[in-house]
Amino acid sequence: MAKNILVTGGAGYIGSHTVLQLLLAVTPLSLSIISIIPPLLLSKESRNSPANTKRISRFTRFDSVIHFAGLKAVGESVEKPLLYFDNNLIGTITLLEVMAAHGCKKLFIEEICRDIHRSDSEWKIILLRYFNPVGAHPSGHIGEDPRGIPNNLMPFVQQVAVGRRPHLTVFGNDYSTKDGTGVRDYIHVVDLADGHIAALSKLSDAKIGCEVYNLGTGKGTSVLEMVTAFEKASGKKIPLVMAGRRPGDAEIVYASTNKAERELNWKAKYGIDEMCRDQWNWASKNPYGYGSPETTK
Numbered sequence: 001m002a003k004n005i006l007v008t009g010g011a012g013y014i015g016s017h018t019v020l021q022l023l024l025a026v027t028p029l030s031l032s033i034i035s036i037i038p039p040l041l042l043s044k045e046s047r048n049s050p051a052n053t054k055r056i057s058r059f060t061r062f063d064s065v066i067h068f069a070g071l072k073a074v075g076e077s078v079e080k081p082l083l084y085f086d087n088n089l090i091g092t093i094t095l096l097e098v099m100a101a102h103g104c105k106k107l108f109i110e111e112i113c114r115d116i117h118r119s120d121s122e123w124k125i126i127l128l129r130y131f132n133p134v135g136a137h138p139s140g141h142i143g144e145d146p147r148g149i150p151n152n153l154m155p156f157v158q159q160v161a162v163g164r165r166p167h168l169t170v171f172g173n174d175y176s177t178k179d180g181t182g183v184r185d186y187i188h189v190v191d192l193a194d195g196h197i198a199a200l201s202k203l204s205d206a207k208i209g210c211e212v213y214n215l216g217t218g219k220g221t222s223v224l225e226m227v228t229a230f231e232k233a234s235g236k237k238i239p240l241v242m243a244g245r246r247p248g249d250a251e252i253v254y255a256s257t258n259k260a261e262r263e264l265n266w267k268a269k270y271g272i273d274e275m276c277r278d279q280w281n282w283a284s285k286n287p288y289g290y291g292s293p294e295t296t297k
Contacts, residue, residue, distance in 0.1 A: 005200070009068030013144040014133055018066060018193040020142065025197055064106040064203065066196055076151065078248050106203050117210035124208045126199045130215040131185035131255050133192045134226075135275040136282035143282030144189075145289030153223060154186075154230070154275075158283035161236040168238050170223055172245035177252060181223035185216040185254035188270035188278070198266035216255025217268045226272060233276035234284070 005022065009015040076083075096116060106124045113125045134154040136143030150156040159165045173180040195215040202208060227238050261267045 004062040006062040006065045015068040017189045018196050021193040124203050125210040127212045133189045134186050135188040135278040140281040140285045161234050162287035167241050169241050169243050173242045175251045179224045183220040183222050183252040188275045191268040198264040213260040214255040218257040220254040229272045230276040234280040
């Protein structure tokens with residue numbers, strides 16, 4: 001495994017769990033990790049900016065990059081497309097330019113990397129397509145803490161469970177699914193973090209060029225099934241309000257994981273019961289996330 005790893009977005013939900021799993025996977029003395037604060041915690045002027053990216057490259061040389069510093073809310077991306085192009089596209093291009101300038105040609109990132117590999121076959125790139133990360137570290141010390149109104153199901157559910165919100169709004173209950181609600185592939189965030197570590201190890205393979213892997217469980221779970229599982233784990237009743245479908249949402253999405261299981265020797269270990277158990281453990285210990293009632297208003 002590479003000795004110096006740059007983790008962009010390393011203080012975010014998925015990034016923080018991956019950094020922790022990296023630290024647990026290797027002897028601390030053999031690994032150096034630099035973490036860039038995720039974009040949503042920074043001001044607009046400093047968010048994933050070229051200056052920030054180039055500044056961090058002056059401090060040390062890095063051998064590999066895991067790139068998490070992207071925005072991903074479906075509804076917001078429809079409302080604010082330029083914000084997403086600015087952060088995800090321009091920010092990524094800047095990161096690639098810095099990596100090329102410093103001779104670091106390994107990366108987890110988005111589809112734009114295909115063109116990079118076609119132009120320069122020295123790049124080793126693994127594109128990880130993951131699905132709906134939920135849960136928290138079993139210790140309960142780190143978990144998901146979205147700013148403002150959550151865009152995803154489970155952080156909203158946990159905020160209802162701890163009394164921060166009166167009910168859960170379910171967007172769409174007329175889909176052609178078992179209970180009318182959307183079906184997604186929910187994956188434990190620790191499983192997802194371990195998938196990144198498996199991919200990082202795969203980069204040592206001389207045959208790696210530009211490969212794509214799905215990181216999911218391979219199983220679809222409906223919104224109402226997840227709510228029921230969380231109610232069981234928490235002992236809390238989650239009041240529901242049904243609403244219309246949300247723009248951009250698909251009916252059913254789940255992963256085909258055969259390639260990741262075969263080539264990365266990785267498979268998700270946890271089911272929805274464990275996901276909800278660990279999410280409730282985090283939420284019950286930290287009802288206001290990393291903040292307080294005053295800072296989360």
